[in-house]
Amino acid sequence: MNLWDRLLLPKTLSQEAWQWDGTAFRRRTWGEGIAEARHAAAGLYKRGVRQGDVVAAVLTNGPDALPAAGGAWMLGTRVASLPIIARGMDVAQYTAQLRRLRSL
Numbered sequence: 001m002n003l004w005d006r007l008l009l010p011k012t013l014s015q016e017a018w019q020w021d022g023t024a025f026r027r028r029t030w031g032e033g034i035a036e037a038r039h040a041a042a043g044l045y046k047r048g049v050r051q052g053d054v055v056a057a058v059l060t061n062g063p064d065a066l067p068a069a070g071g072a073w074m075l076g077t078r079v080a081s082l083p084i085i086a087r088g089m090d091v092a093q094y095t096a097q098l099r100r101l102r103s104l
Contacts, residue, residue, distance in 0.1 A: 007034060034070070041070075044071060049075060053077045056102075057079055082098060
């Protein structure tokens with residue numbers, strides 16, 4: 001049995017975890033996380049992303065990171081995790097850094 005099969009077992013879907021939402025911890029189930037990942041996968045598909053594509057993402061510790069990465073993986077894509085903005089870096093520098101990475 002692979003990871004996704006285990007995550008979709010009824011006993012797993014009902015298990016709870018705590019997630020930081022930026023201001024407080026909130027309780028949620030794995031089932032809610034899987035549903036959010038499916039929603040993200042559908043959104044990527046709607047925007048033309050297909051199996052085998054590379055999806056670039058800036059993954060933080062925020063509540064959207066797991067659904068975004070999970071949705072991309074569910075769709076069969078590869079996730080390229082880009083660096084977050086460095087402390088003290090302005091937006092123009094950060095954008096220039098991301099553009100340089102795109103050209104690699």
